[in-house]
Amino acid sequence: MTETAESFKAKSTIKSDDREHRRKINFNINKYNAVVPVAKHQFSELMVARERAKNAKWRAIETLDQQLEEFERQFTKRGGKVIWAETAEQALEAVEKICKEKNCKTLVKSKSMVTEEIHLNQFLEKQGIESVETDLGEYIQQLDGEAPYHIVTPAMHKSKEDVAKLFAEKLGTPSDLTPEQLTLVARVKLREKFIQAEVGVTGANFIISDIGAIAITENEGNARLSCAFPKTHIAIVGIEKVIPTLGDLGLFWPLLATYGTGQKVTVYNTIVTGPRQEGETDGPEDMYVIFLDNGRTNLLNNPKTREALYCIRCGACLNACPVYKNIGGHTYETTYSGPIGSVITPHLKEMDDYKHLSNASSLCGNCTEVCPVRINLHELLLENRHEAVEFGMATYGERIAWKAWKTGSLNRKMMNLGNGKLKNWMINKVFSAWTAHRGKLNFSNKTFNEMWDERNGKG
Amino acid sequence: MQISSSKENVLKKIRQALANPVPVPFSQSEGNTSVFQPSTKELEIEFAENFTGLLGKFSFCINEKELAQQLQQLAFAKKLKSIYCNEKDIKQKLVTAGFDNFTATDVAACDASITGCELLVARTGSLLMSSAQTSGRTVSVYAPIHICVAYTSQLVYDIKEGLLHLKEKYANKLPSLITLATGPSRTADIEKTLVVGVHGPAEVYVFLVEG
Ligand code: SF4
Numbered sequence: 001m002t003e004t005a006e007s008f009k010a011k012s013t014i015k016s017d018d019r020e021h022r023r024k025i026n027f028n029i030n031k032y033n034a035v036v037p038v039a040k041h042q043f044s045e046l047m048v049a050r051e052r053a054k055n056a057k058w059r060a061i062e063t064l065d066q067q068l069e070e071f072e073r074q075f076t077k078r079g080g081k082v083i084w085a086e087t088a089e090q091a092l093e094a095v096e097k098i099c100k101e102k103n104c105k106t107l108v109k110s111k112s113m114v115t116e117e118i119h120l121n122q123f124l125e126k127q128g129i130e131s132v133e134t135d136l137g138e139y140i141q142q143l144d145g146e147a148p149y150h151i152v153t154p155a156m157h158k159s160k161e162d163v164a165k166l167f168a169e170k171l172g173t174p175s176d177l178t179p180e181q182l183t184l185v186a187r188v189k190l191r192e193k194f195i196q197a198e199v200g201v202t203g204a205n206f207i208i209s210d211i212g213a214i215a216i217t218e219n220e221g222n223a224r225l226s227c228a229f230p231k232t233h234i235a236i237v238g239i240e241k242v243i244p245t246l247g248d249l250g251l252f253w254p255l256l257a258t259y260g261t262g263q264k265v266t267v268y269n270t271i272v273t274g275p276r277q278e279g280e281t282d283g284p285e286d287m288y289v290i291f292l293d294n295g296r297t298n299l300l301n302n303p304k305t306r307e308a309l310y311c312i313r314c315g316a317c318l319n320a321c322p323v324y325k326n327i328g329g330h331t332y333e334t335t336y337s338g339p340i341g342s343v344i345t346p347h348l349k350e351m352d353d354y355k356h357l358s359n360a361s362s363l364c365g366n367c368t369e370v371c372p373v374r375i376n377l378h379e380l381l382l383e384n385r386h387e388a389v390e391f392g393m394a395t396y397g398e399r400i401a402w403k404a405w406k407t408g409s410l411n412r413k414m415m416n417l418g419n420g421k422l423k424n425w426m427i428n429k430v431f432s433a434w435t436a437h438r439g440k441l442n443f444s445n446k447t448f449n450e451m452w453d454e455r456n457g458k459g
Numbered sequence: 460m461q462i463s464s465s466k467e468n469v470l471k472k473i474r475q476a477l478a479n480p481v482p483v484p485f486s487q488s489e490g491n492t493s494v495f496q497p498s499t500k501e502l503e504i505e506f507a508e509n510f511t512g513l514l515g516k517f518s519f520c521i522n523e524k525e526l527a528q529q530l531q532q533l534a535f536a537k538k539l540k541s542i543y544c545n546e547k548d549i550k551q552k553l554v555t556a557g558f559d560n561f562t563a564t565d566v567a568a569c570d571a572s573i574t575g576c577e578l579l580v581a582r583t584g585s586l587l588m589s590s591a592q593t594s595g596r597t598v599s600v601y602a603p604i605h606i607c608v609a610y611t612s613q614l615v616y617d618i619k620e621g622l623l624h625l626k627e628k629y630a631n632k633l634p635s636l637i638t639l640a641t642g643p644s645r646t647a648d649i650e651k652t653l654v655v656g657v658h659g660p661a662e663v664y665v666f667l668v669e670g
Contacts, residue, residue: 024650027650027651028650028651031651032651041496042495042496042582042583043494043495043496044493044494044495044496044497045492045494046494047488048488048492048494049494049495051484051485051487051488052485052488052489052490052494054484054485055483055484055485055486055488055489058481058483058484059483062477062480062481063477064473064477065470065473065474065477068470068473069470078633078635084465084466084469085465086465086468086469090465134658135648136646136648136649136657137646137648140648140649153647153648153651154648155648155649158649158650159650160649160650160652163649163650179649179650179652179654180654182649183646183649183654183656183657184656186657187656187657187658190658211626211633213633219644219645219646219647219657220644220645220646220657220658220659221600221644221657221658221659221660222657222658224596224600224638224658224659225597225600225601225658225659227596227636228595228596228597228600228601229597239469239473246622246623246626247619247622247623249618249619249622250617250618250619250620250622251494251619253618253639254495254583254618261647264509264583264641265583265585265618265639265641266641267640267641267642267643267644267645267659268600268638268639268640268641268644268659269638269639269641270636270637270638270639271636271637271638272635272636273633273634273635273636273637274635275635276590276635277590277632277634277635280590280591280595280634280635281545281590281593281594281595281596282590282595282596282597283590283595283596283635283636291469293469293472297469297472297473297476300472300473300476300477301472301475301476303479303480303481306476306481307481307484374484374485
């Protein structure tokens, strides 16, 4: 077992015993579960919407080279610049170069998982550049010197008292502030930074190839401010974020909001097509889009894992995952946690170091069930295990167990024969190492087909 | 140069990978029919309901004279001292109708801003705005209170319709920024407690004028 895997097991054993931690996570996830069904009502054909979304992502990814080139053609026409980065290092180098050119001392950042992936903040710190997180949740995490806990709700594991204490400690505010007061403190502190910063860095939720633009989804307005005040705007984006046309946003914005936060649409959905154009009042003089590969082409290369690139990072699969609920986001020690994180991380990093993540799943299928773009997550987890086994990284017992499980789970008929008890037995007994570190897992007594019918009945 | 070779390398890897295509996932679901609940009311009502449902504040004005009066009342009720507006035609119309309470000279100093919009999206209660408006990127997001003046002719039902409308309107000269804003700026980052006005405005008003 590698050191990373050891540490994961140790940490998950500790975390799953941490009641307070579990209470906070459950509180957050319950609130999420209460609003999602309401947002779903906006759809008359939810399943068709999800299937079309998957089709649109399929179309984009199957012609990814053309989509990216079309983007570049359109975007450069308006004076934007595209930088291609094969690795995190190349992306960082590009940012460094731009910051040097622009004499950047302070940089404002809106929430972006890609910048976490390449560890931008630590890098900039070394360059002597102040990098300020402006999303409230990220700001809290940055004050605390901690990585984001959840891809949508970064400070999910902190109570309001925790945050008040943190602000008191770091910013010298009274220690009994309410969430409203804390938010106001952050607003005032961050406004200075927006004005002061030479460079604004954002991610992007979508790359729109037909018009050559990026789109950013948020609720706070910090991304809008990050690309309004600073003279230079850099958007760092994974190459898989492509959707073919502007019109597709009419589907993707509501889907992302519904599954991400249980809203019909988020408060701000912003399309940026380039730097300030002639005749416009304000906006940056320069805009760069950095296309990041960093292992994404590995996922593309295997036709089976390719669909992991359709992910719109809504976080629904994390919230639905019994393992995530138990052990929480930090235990994974990766940028992308939860089921989708377990699927993609081994390909973005070294397979050997992170293949244990594919085992950090109960294979209950909840993730597949909830994914708005209908990614077959649990099959992909199996595929990773398969790759790991093929590369000879699995232990002997695991190989046998994996084979038995795969035969079972891929054969729908067999799956339906076995009710919950049988499945529980299979998991809890066959994977004997499982129970030691994961706790007993409970499967629904309904078969997969029953659940499927129920869900389709509901729409 | 390294940058351009990176581009070639990435594209090469993509093309190699795509030599093995995968089939379309759900061909039976393709099509252009709407997947959203259809409109059941007049667009004005639809918009007003959805917008106010998200804490937006809505007022209908039969003409510009009434708009000016209502703005006056709002300024009085909220004790607005400095209002900022950077859109000539709106300012002109308001002045003509009797409202000229624009004392703020820039957005940083104002306690409310007035802008127009490109379109209103009824289904989601959203304002579609762009940097082609002289308010630019900042005015509607930086002010603590944002007041939007819109006309009933600017209503569309859904987001896609609105976006395609802009694409057609601007053809090859798309504004550098287009934003769909739905209600006041909000966060739930601290224990899922809803707080408005985190970075953007805490209050958003729409004055919808007939016409
Ligand atoms: S895999 Fe699906 S459910 Fe999970 S974050 Fe991505 S889009 Fe959401």
